[in-house]
Amino acid sequence: MVRRFPQLFCYGIKGNLEVKLGFLMNEMKRELREVKEFPQYFSYSLEKRIKRRHLFCEEKGVFFTLPAMLKPNDEEFRERVEVCVGPSPPARNSPLC
Numbered sequence: 246m247v248r249r250f251p252q253l254f255c256y257g258i259k260g261n262l263e264v265k266l267g268f269l270m271n272e273m274k275r276e277l278r279e280v281k282e283f284p285q286y287f288s289y290s291l292e293k294r295i296k297r298r299h300l301f302c303e304e305k306g307v308f309f310t311l312p313a314m315l316k317p318n319d320e321e322f323r324e325r326v327e328v329c330v331g332p333s334p335p336a337r338n339s340p341l342c
Contacts, residue, residue, distance in 0.1 A: 246284040256287055268295065273299050280311070283312050307329045
C-alpha cells in the first residue's frame, strides 16, 4: 500500500486511518483488500466525499468500486449513478456498475 501511495505516512492513525478504515469495513461492508488495492481512499474526506457518495449509492441501489466512486468529480459521479439507475442500465461487467 505504501509503495502505491507513500503519502500514507503523513496521515494520523487515530484521526484518519483508523476512522476511515472502520467506516469502510463496518458501514460500507467492504473488504480490506479494496483499500489495499486503492490506498488513495485515505486521502478523501470522510464527511465530504466518502460518506456522502456511499449513502447516495446506497439510496440508489448502486455499487461502485472505491476508485469509481471516489475519483470522479461531483458531476461525473452523478452521471455515472444516473447511467446505472436509468431506463437501460449498463451491463453487469461494465466498470460503471
